[in-house]
Amino acid sequence: MPNHLPSNNRYDEMFYRPSGRSGLKLPAISLGLWQNFGAVDPFRRSREMVLRAFDLGITHFDLANNYGPPPGSAETNFGKILHQDLAHYRDEMVISTKAGWRMWPGPYGEWGSRKYLLSSLDQSLKRMRIEYVDIFYLHRPDPGTPLEESMSALDSAVRSGKALYAGVSSLGVEDTRKAAAILRSLGTPCLIHQPVYNMFNRWIEDGLLDLLREEGIGCIAFSPLAQGLLSNKYLQGIPRRSRAARPDATLSQDDISGEKLKSIRTLNEIAEGRGQSLPQMALAWILRHDVMTAVLTGTSRLEQLEENVASLEKLDFTADELRKIDAALAR
Numbered sequence: 001m002p003n004h005l006p007s008n009n010r011y012d013e014m015f016y017r018p019s020g021r022s023g024l025k026l027p028a029i030s031l032g033l034w035q036n037f038g039a040v041d042p043f044r045r046s047r048e049m050v051l052r053a054f055d056l057g058i059t060h061f062d063l064a065n066n067y068g069p070p071p072g073s074a075e076t077n078f079g080k081i082l083h084q085d086l087a088h089y090r091d092e093m094v095i096s097t098k099a100g101w102r103m104w105p106g107p108y109g110e111w112g113s114r115k116y117l118l119s120s121l122d123q124s125l126k127r128m129r130i131e132y133v134d135i136f137y138l139h140r141p142d143p144g145t146p147l148e149e150s151m152s153a154l155d156s157a158v159r160s161g162k163a164l165y166a167g168v169s170s171l172g173v174e175d176t177r178k179a180a181a182i183l184r185s186l187g188t189p190c191l192i193h194q195p196v197y198n199m200f201n202r203w204i205e206d207g208l209l210d211l212l213r214e215e216g217i218g219c220i221a222f223s224p225l226a227q228g229l230l231s232n233k234y235l236q237g238i239p240r241r242s243r244a245a246r247p248d249a250t251l252s253q254d255d256i257s258g259e260k261l262k263s264i265r266t267l268n269e270i271a272e273g274r275g276q277s278l279p280q281m282a283l284a285w286i287l288r289h290d291v292m293t294a295v296l297t298g299t300s301r302l303e304q305l306e307e308n309v310a311s312l313e314k315l316d317f318t319a320d321e322l323r324k325i326d327a328a329l330a331r
Contacts, residue, residue, distance in 0.1 A: 003084055004051050006089060007055040010054065010057045014058065020217045024191065026220065028293075029283070029311070031053045032063075033298075037050075043077060047081050050078065050081050063098075065098065079128035096133060100117075112145040113145050113149065114156070117150065118153055118157065121136055133162070137166075137167040137194060141175055154166035165192070166183060166188050167192040176208065189216075192293065194220050197222075197224065198282065200226045200260075201226065219292050222296040232278055235264060235278075263328050267282075270328065275314065276314060
């Protein structure tokens with residue numbers, strides 16, 4: 001018997017959106033395990049967040065071979081949670097993983113070669129103790145490997161039964177167009193694209209969203225809160241224990257300049273006027289796009305997870321609200 005019995009109401013409040021023109025639907029709020037699920041994090045807390053997410057209707061769990069730290073440990077921990085608590089519900093879940101970043105020494109331990117991608121997928125399946133993933137992504141573009149080779153590896157993963165769908169992440173417009181054409185010619189359509197997208201990083205509005213709509217490819221945005229900038233934690237500056245204050249921070253103190261703080265505070269005022277928190281508005285702002293399948297949210301606390309899901313209560317924006325948001329971001 002599993003150690004966890006999911007809520008009987010887990011599908012009542014979540015929205016599920018189709019990924020492009022495919023038959024696969026993803027929860028509008030999906031859970032990314034990039035941080036807070038590695039070996040350095042308390043396993044009990046990681047388990048609580050995964051189980052609470054499932055109870056809230058979050059059926060999609062997004063991983064990558066290098067998630068941790070150390071690399072691989074997020075997949076190992078997720079596999080443990082799945083095995084002891086949710087194995088009976090595997091068919092209700094969408095599990096994705098990726099390969100592209102460095103995982104082991106030597107010339108075959110990163111990037112987009114066929115050898116690396118397929119070896120990495122095998123390792124990911126072993127760490128998670130599952131027979132297949134639902135989505136397997138090329139994690140990043142590789143300037144040294146022909147895109148045909150990388151897409152052929154994704155096609156092989158699907159044909160072997162080790163993945164059900166193929167996806168790409170962080171590819172620009174032209175590479176995405178080319179990847180979609182290659183996969184189509186192989187008979188394995190590109191299901192979804194995973195780009196970074198948030199109020200401070202709007203690059204996908206310059207052609208990628210239009211291309212995904214044209215090609216019938218879904219879109220799932222990562223870093224929707226700009227690594228915490230669009231949370232409430234920086235409204236009064238940089239807290240001592242925040243991500244930006246750590247020596248190894250990927251979000252630097254330079255990212256939180258005086259002008260950016262002014263923008264964040266103005267955005268917070270707009271969110272309050274909508275009856276939402278700033279992160280809730282930031283998520284809703286992304287989901288307003290018709291081509292957007294879901295947003296990938298990370299979390300370190302159950303309260304954050306629940307707050308993120310509550311953003312679905314108000315997804316509509318007035319023209320005036322959008323104008324005010326654009327004005328705040330134009331500082």
